[in-house]
Amino acid sequence: MTEPEAVGAAGATGRDAEAVSRFVEHFAAQLVEAGMPRMPSRVFGALLASDTGALTSVELGEQLRISPAAVSGAVRYLAQVHMVSREREPGSRRERYRVHSDQWYEALTNREAIIKRWEDALREGVASLGADTPAGGRLAETLAFFEFMEGELESMMDRWRIHREQHFGEG
Amino acid sequence: MTEPEAVGAAGATGRDAEAVSRFVEHFAAQLVEAGMPRMPSRVFGALLASDTGALTSVELGEQLRISPAAVSGAVRYLAQVHMVSREREPGSRRERYRVHSDQWYEALTNREAIIKRWEDALREGVASLGADTPAGGRLAETLAFFEFMEGELESMMDRWRIHREQHFGEG
DNA sequence: CGTTAACTTCACAAATTTCTGAAAGAAGCG
DNA sequence: CGCTTCTTTCAGAAATTTGTGAAGTTAACG
Missing domain, CATH: 1.10.287 (Helix Hairpins)
Structure with a gap:
């Protein structure tokens, strides 16, 4: 039970977690090389590769294996440079972080x-x-x-x- | 003989060393914030602000108060990203590092x-x-x-x- | 109005990065 | 051909950055 899914297999989520992770880490590495801190890069990658384009703090923490504190720091950074926006899920204290495709362009700008x-x-x-x-x-x-x-x-x-x-x- | 020139005075070089330094450090700080390592940023700033657009290792070391090793490392970085070129002063083991204005643009590109x-x-x-x-x-x-x-x-x-x-x- | 879930902040530990001094390595000059 | 001058490399010390655990804060829900 060290790995919840076999390598390359599509899991219960209907997505190949392994493939997603590979992309996230690879893409994040490029961002890091361009000067962005590591955690923000990884969080951004995870959001980009998510189906809805939005994830909660808990989901990010689980997928990337990082602490809530790290998620918090990364998200603050990304919000500051306008690469993600924060949404409040109505009727819940849960927050949701989202990439808008256009935000991404604007951010570069x-x-x-x-x-x-x-x-x-x-x-x-x-x-x-x-x-x-x-x-x-x-x-x-x-x-x-x-x-x-x-x-x-x-x-x-x-x-x-x-x-x-x-x-x-x-x- | 700790300070070769009075603060703000134009020295033997005919330039206000204090003003030059202020610009160099300020500009370098912006580069750092954009993700460039500190020493390369400072060296680049010093070259930009030099009258000839080229300085030797010793001159850079003196102006910035850094070791030859630091100059060497910074210059290697800058050459790698095409922001400076190295010139060999003919008939001397002395090397000279130069910013071409167009190189600067190309580098960004x-x-x-x-x-x-x-x-x-x-x-x-x-x-x-x-x-x-x-x-x-x-x-x-x-x-x-x-x-x-x-x-x-x-x-x-x-x-x-x-x-x-x-x-x-x-x- | 208390309880609980979620996020943030803080202080510290760990890892990485950065700069230096010292020694080694080239290259002109006598 | 050895000496001298300039540059690079290397190992280590110092400083900075980064991520964590734990406590603190906010806000929904009963």
């Missing part, structure tokens, strides 16, 4: 906040080093790049929404 | 490698969970998003190069 802070730092640098110095010029060009990117990102998301509807309908 | 791995993980997930399941569908849509982004990024860089020439000339 939310790197804008980071870009904005980079821009601030660069502007400050240009000012204090002098726009007429070689270093100042380099900073100014970098700043221009980010400002350009910022605008592009926005129109890119617009194009995506159109592209998406053509391929996935109203979603 | 090099996140493509990361995206590619995300895509692989997602494709695998779609296959093993089944494209006809709700979870599989969600993964497929996410995958489509990344594939879309990949193409967009490329054309965005093209547009940037044009935009840049109009504003900065041949650079």
Whole structure:
């Protein structure tokens, strides 16, 4: 009874728990490599791979074998960067964490906040080093790049929404 | 002789070392927050803020007050992600590390490698969970998003190069 | 209005990461 | 061909991060 299901078999849930886990861990590893902390990455992976797109704290804890505290921390992180939203199951103290597909895109776009802070730092640098110095010029060009990117990102998301509807309908 | 220059004064180099340092540390902090290790961030900041855009190992060590070993590690990291290139000063064992402005852009674009791995993980997930399941569908849509982004990024860089020439000339 | 279920916070232990000093390894120069 | 100068590698110390158990807090339900 160490393993509730045989490897590769579809269990009582109608899903191959082994396959799900493999995906979750593999995908989470990529997120980690991109700089996201481990627990948030794993929780996000589990939500992505869930059929409803939403899981409770207990379900996450069981599937990932982590403590309630770890779930709590991970979810707080993910909510902060807008990668999941919290739902209150009506008539229950149970909370439910959900990925909206569009939230996911927005979250990536939310790197804008980071870009904005980079821009601030660069502007400050240009000012204090002098726009007429070689270093100042380099900073100014970098700043221009980010400002350009910022605008592009926005129109890119617009194009995506159109592209998406053509391929996935109203979603 | 603990401090070669008075605070805020322009030294023999003709630059306000204090102002440079402030920028470097501030900018580096933003990079760190975005997920880059600290030493690489600081080294990169120092290079960005240098007049020539290139510094030797010793110069970096002195300016940032870090050991040669730390410089070595940071530079290796930065070279790996294509954010600096190494130059051999002819007729000297001294090496010189440089930021090319375009390298910087390319580096950001090099996140493509990361995206590619995300895509692989997602494709695998779609296959093993089944494209006809709700979870599989969600993964497929996410995958489509990344594939879309990949193409967009490329054309965005093209547009940037044009935009840049109009504003900065041949650079 | 008390009881209980669920989530969060806190302090600590463990693991990982990061930086340093010391020694070894290249590469020009005499 | 040995010396000198610069860089890298390595092992270990220090600091930071991460996850847990346990206590605390909130809110539904009888």
